[in-house]
Amino acid sequence: MATYPTETGHYGDFGGRFVPETLMPAILELEKAFKEAKEDEGFQEEMRYYLKQYVGRETPLYYAERLSKHLDGPRIYLKREDLNHTGAHKINNTIGQALLTQRMGKKKVVAETGAGQHGVATATVSALLGLECIIFMGKEDVRRQALNVYRMELLGAQVVSVDQGNGTLKDAVNEAMRYWTANVEDTHYIFGTAAGPHPFPQIVRDFQRIIGDETRKQVIEAEGKLPEAVVACVGGGSNAIGMFYPFVDDLDVKMYGVEAGGKGLLSGMHAASLTEGKAGILHGSLSYLLQNEDGQVQEPHSISAGLDYPGVGPEHSYLKDAGRVTYDAITDEEALEAVRMLSRTEGIIPALESAHAVAYCKKLAPVMNKEDVLVVCLSGRGDKDVNTIREAHETGGDLHD
Amino acid sequence: MTKAKLDTAFQTVEKVGEKAFVPYIMAGDGGLENLNESIRFLAESGATAIELGLPFSDPVADGPTIQAAGIRALEAGTTVQAVLDEVAKEKDNRMIPLVIMTYLNPIFAYGVEAFAQSCEAAGISGLILPDLPLEEEGLVVKALKKHNIALIRLVALTSTQERIQALAERSEGFLYAVTVAGTTGERASFVNQIGAHLQALKEISKAPVLAGFGVSTPEHVKELSQYCDGVVVGSKIVDALNRGDKQQVADLIASRKEA
Ligand SMILES: Cc1ncc(COP(=O)(O)O)c(C=O)c1O
Numbered sequence: 001m002a003t004y005p006t007e008t009g010h011y012g013d014f015g016g017r018f019v020p021e022t023l024m025p026a027i028l029e030l031e032k033a034f035k036e037a038k039e040d041e042g043f044q045e046e047m048r049y050y051l052k053q054y055v056g057r058e059t060p061l062y063y064a065e066r067l068s069k070h071l072d073g074p075r076i077y078l079k080r081e082d083l084n085h086t087g088a089h090k091i092n093n094t095i096g097q098a099l100l101t102q103r104m105g106k107k108k109v110v111a112e113t114g115a116g117q118h119g120v121a122t123a124t125v126s127a128l129l130g131l132e133c134i135i136f137m138g139k140e141d142v143r144r145q146a147l148n149v150y151r152m153e154l155l156g157a158q159v160v161s162v163d164q165g166n167g168t169l170k171d172a173v174n175e176a177m178r179y180w181t182a183n184v185e186d187t188h189y190i191f192g193t194a195a196g197p198h199p200f201p202q203i204v205r206d207f208q209r210i211i212g213d214e215t216r217k218q219v220i221e222a223e224g225k226l227p228e229a230v231v232a233c234v235g236g237g238s239n240a241i242g243m244f245y246p247f248v249d250d251l252d253v254k255m256y257g258v259e260a261g262g263k264g265l266l267s268g269m270h271a272a273s274l275t276e277g278k279a280g281i282l283h284g285s286l287s288y289l290l291q292n293e294d295g296q297v298q299e300p301h302s303i304s305a306g307l308d309y310p311g312v313g314p315e316h317s318y319l320k321d322a323g324r325v326t327y328d329a330i331t332d333e334e335a336l337e338a339v340r341m342l343s344r345t346e347g348i349i350p351a352l353e354s355a356h357a358v359a360y361c362k363k364l365a366p367v368m369n370k371e372d373v374l375v376v377c378l379s380g381r382g383d384k385d386v387n388t389i390r391e392a393h394e395t396g397g398d399l400h401d
Numbered sequence: 402m403t404k405a406k407l408d409t410a411f412q413t414v415e416k417v418g419e420k421a422f423v424p425y426i427m428a429g430d431g432g433l434e435n436l437n438e439s440i441r442f443l444a445e446s447g448a449t450a451i452e453l454g455l456p457f458s459d460p461v462a463d464g465p466t467i468q469a470a471g472i473r474a475l476e477a478g479t480t481v482q483a484v485l486d487e488v489a490k491e492k493d494n495r496m497i498p499l500v501i502m503t504y505l506n507p508i509f510a511y512g513v514e515a516f517a518q519s520c521e522a523a524g525i526s527g528l529i530l531p532d533l534p535l536e537e538e539g540l541v542v543k544a545l546k547k548h549n550i551a552l553i554r555l556v557a558l559t560s561t562q563e564r565i566q567a568l569a570e571r572s573e574g575f576l577y578a579v580t581v582a583g584t585t586g587e588r589a590s591f592v593n594q595i596g597a598h599l600q601a602l603k604e605i606s607k608a609p610v611l612a613g614f615g616v617s618t619p620e621h622v623k624e625l626s627q628y629c630d631g632v633v634v635g636s637k638i639v640d641a642l643n644r645g646d647k648q649q650v651a652d653l654i655a656s657r658k659e660a
Contacts, residue, residue, distance in 0.1 A: 008536065018505055018532045020462045022557035022582060024564065164468065170459065177461045182583030184559060281506045281532070282459060294480045295510025296458040 004318060009198020012321065014314035017197035019177075019284045026184045031199040033104050038206070043099065050095050054128065055085045057092075057210065061218035061375070066345040073365025074228065074372035078348070079215050081239065081379050088351065088380030089211060089239045090121035094190055096207035098125040101188040108132040108187040112176040114141055114169035114235070115306035115353065116148025117380055118192030123157035133157040136176040139167030141305045148384055166299045169235075169309045173283050193236025194313035197284025201241075201313045208242025215375055216246050223373050229254040229364060232377035233356040234274065234327065235306045237313035239379035244325060245315075254326070256364070257316060258356045260302030261329030271300035273312040274320050274327040287314040303332035303392065304352035304385075328363075330356040336392055338362070339382060351380035352388065404551045407498040407526040407574045410449050411609045411630065421449040421575075421631025422622070422657040423611060424638045424650070425502065427470035428453050428487075429479025431642065436484070437491045442647065444497040446654045452529065452633060453488070455481055455503035462504075462531035464586025466636035470643065481511050485523045492524035500527040500553065500574065505540070517544040527551035527574040535567060556602060558582050558592070569606040576606045578629065581615040586636045588615035591625070599628035619656035626660035 004011040017027055037043040051057040059080045068076045081089040094111075101109055109131050113119030119135040126133035135157050142149055142161045152159050165171040173196075180189040194204040212230075219227050230247060232240035234257040247253045262270030270276065273288045280289035282297055290298040290310035302308040319325040330338075335352055338359035343349045350358055357376050364374060382389070414421045424443050428436055443451055456471035456479055463471070488499065501520065508516045508530075520528070528550055533541065538552070545552050551574030556565050559582060569576055578599055580591055595612075602610045612625040613633030622632050634653060641649040 016537050017534065018537055019534060020531050020557070020579075021534055021555045021564070021568070022559050022579060024534045024536070024557075025559045025561055165458075174459050174461050178464075178584050181462070182581075184582065279509075281504075281509055283461070284532075286509075289506075291506065291510060293510070294482075295507035296456075296475060297506070 004315060005198060005202055009202070011314045011318035013279070014285065014287050014317040015198055015201060016286050017284055018281050018286070019197045020181060022181050023184055027197055029104060033100055034199055034203050037100060037103060046099060047096060051092070051210070055091050055095060056083065058214045059083050061215055061222065063222065064346050067342065070341065070345045071361060071365040073361070074368040074370065074374040076361055077219065077373065077375045078378045079211060079243065079375060081211060081377060082348070082350065082354070082381035086117070086121045086124050087383060088117040088121065089208060089242065090118045090192060091124065092210055092242070093192070093204050093207040093238060094118070094121040094125045097188070097190040097203065098129050098131060101131060102129060104188060106186055106188045108183070109190050110134050110136070110176050110179050110183070110187055111190045111192055112169065112172035113137050113192065114172065114308055115304070115351070116141065116145040116152070116384060117306060119152050119157070119159070120148050122190050123152040123155035126157060127155045134179065135159045136162050136172045136179065138162050138169060138172045141168055141172070144388055145305055145384055168305065170297065177283065192238070194238040194241045194315060195236040195283060195285060195287065195311055201285065201315055204238050205241045205245055205315060208238050209245045211239065211242035211377060212244060212246035215243065219373060219375060225373070226250055226253050227375045228368060228372040229256060230375045230377070231256045231258060231357045231360050231364070233258045233307060233353050233379060234312060234316060235309050235353060236311065237316045239377050241313060241315055243377040244319070248324060255324065256360060257325050257327040258360045259327060259329045260304060260307035260356060261331040262301040264331055265329055269301035270329060271302040271307050271309055272329040273310060274316060275329050279317070282311045285314045287317040288312055288320070303335065303388065304356065306351070306353040307356065328360065330359045334359040336389065339389055348378070349382035350378055351382050352385045354379045403521055403524060403526045403549045404573065407450060407500065407551055410498050411575065414449050415630070420626040420657050420660040421609065421611060422447065422654050423450045423452055423631065423633045424448050424654065425452040425454060425633060425635035426642060427467065427474050427639055428455055428484040429474030429477050430470040430639065432477060433479060433483055433487050436487050439642065440495065440497065443654070446651045447657065448497060448654055449631065450498040450500055452500050452502050455484055455501055455507055457504040457507055460504060462584055464584040464636060466587070466640050467585050470639045481507050485519045488525070489523035495524065498526040499524065500529060501525055502529040504532050505530055513541050514544045517548040517550055520550050521548040525550060527553050529553045529555070529577060531555060535564065553577050555579050558598065565602065566605060569602065572606065572608045575609045575611045575630070576602060577633065578602050578610055578612045579614045580612045580625065585614050587617040591615065595625070596628045599625065603629055619653060622653065622656045623660045626657065631657065
């Protein structure tokens with residue numbers, strides 16, 4: 001397949017940089033800094049150092065034997081991004097962008113967060129590199145991810161609760177963008193997913209592709225072949241694009257992106273932008289978007305804060321239209337069930353986001369062969385979600401068979 | 402005709418040695434049925450042109466006042482089509498030019514070509530899109546040109562010399578000089594270099610230069626108008642109209658005469 005994005009940040013019809021003029025100079029500066037860093041062996045060396053010694057990479061590709069048996073399907077491997085420092089894939093990106101911040105001579109960073117994982121990962125690298133850090137988080141997410149709020153504060157970050165809208169990720173991004181606009185001269189915006197204006201989708205992908213690069217090598221070592229399929233959950237799309245990108249040209253590897261089906265696609269209460277949305281412009285890029293007839297963005301719903309976003313990264317929109325990746329949705333209930341399934345078969349409590357990918361294995365198992373290999377991106381651990389899961393259980397979702 | 406109406410309005414103001422005043426209102430805030438009346442009131446109060454906001458769910462260039470107005474408008478059921486229909490009703494006896502300010506997505510959803518066509522039919526003169534930088538203009542320029550709608554460009558305090566030049570060369574109707582680093586909303590004061598910045602823009606721009614974002618008092622109007630061709634006032638007008646304080650709006654517009 002052709003390499004994307006183009007020089008102007010487009011992925012086919014998608015992508016671009018739809019931002020106020022006030023931000024454009026910073027966007028161009030970032031693009032330049034990123035290009036230079038990519039070519040700079042010193043920068044790459046620094047990245048490798050922190051990823052190994054600080055983040056704890058490489059992460060294992062673990063053969064989930066009991067899960068595979070339980071589902072009576074293919075050989076399922078879990079790419080253990082949950083074992084990264086701070087408990088999710090998010091830090092692969094934040095460490096890279098924090099180093100870029102330093103390269104650009106900026107000392108402050110701003111970020112949005114949904115589940116709080118990106119906020120924690122940003123606060124963490126800010127502490128590590130001595131950057132001043134401010135995090136915007138929707139009011140509803142502050143409530144459902146209270147522990148992560150405290151974590152960020154413990155790490156020295158300032159957390160601002162956002163009241164607008166549903167008080168979720170979209171609203172946090174709006175406020176973070178407004179803050180960045182007002183403070184762009186000395187502040188870098190560490191965008192947390194593979195969406196937003198160019199060059200963010202590319203930067204985030206390039207920092208996250210280590211997931212797929214390692215997986216590719218590990219699966220060949222373990223199985224002597226490429227997997228038949230890979231699965232990842234899709235919020236804005238960073239863990240998924242990180243996993244998919246190195247396999248894009250391996251046309252025999254089927255790829256599945258799993259969105260949040262919320263209370264079901266028919267209910268209208270979901271966050272399945274690729275499955276149910278249509279092309280539109282939000283937060284700086286043209287991509288699939290949940291919106292009404294009049295171009296107003298719809299409030300998404302998902303039990304998982306990290307997937308509760310009406311947009312998605314432009315490269316996913318491109319891969320969908322190109323027919324290279326299949327996107328589908330998993331409901332809140334199915335995700336909760338997958339949390340239990342993985343916890344009890346493997347002793348791994350997945351993040352609610354990642355549980356969407358795990359749940360999809362159940363759908364794929366019957367249509368795959370026993371000797372097939374299926375890789376799941378386990379993007380994060382479930383510690384942050386234990387309260388949400390317990391609440392869901394107590395208010396009706398039965399965790400017991 | 403539509404675009405020319407805007408040019409004529411600015412020329413008329415300049416000829417008599419006055420400064421332009423462009424108030425911003427949010428269409429549908431306070432009921433769409435009152436929109437034409439608000440437009441008439443602003444025209445009678447001495448506005449040069451009117452910036453008509455079309456509400457968008459995620460207005461990242463706007464501060465709290467205009468965000469809240471947008472939410473009120475959306476909750477009242479305001480749609481792009483309804484606004485255009487309402488405005489079209491008084492197209493023929495309206496002297497004052499109207500400029501729409503909104504974000505790209507509502508237009509994209511409507512269809513860019515269809516939107517430009519409907520704007521022309523409704524007698525709209527120009528369009529301001531704060532989330533459309535130079536780099537992405539290709540999405541709309543052809544349709545706007547075809548239908549005689551001016552694309553008003555915004556320059557920022559952070560714009561490089563090179564970008565300022567390119568924006569000034571392209572801007573139609575007027576060049577919108579954003580006077581703060583940040584979103585719309587009232588401010589106490591402006592950076593020291595604002596005068597020099599506006600004067601430099603005037604030097605290179607063929608179109609009139611209007612200062613906007615944060616302009617909220619008669620003193621601001623006078624201060625900024627010295628350096629350029631006039632001002633755009635948003636949040637303060639939106640707030641005053643929401644409170645029903647028409648006198649404050651009229652006083653603010655009248656302050657252009659003292660500038
Ligand atoms: C563990 C985990 N997985 C996935 C996501 C979704 O983000 P993305 O689609 O960018 O990977 C999040 C976001 O917060 C997360 O915390």
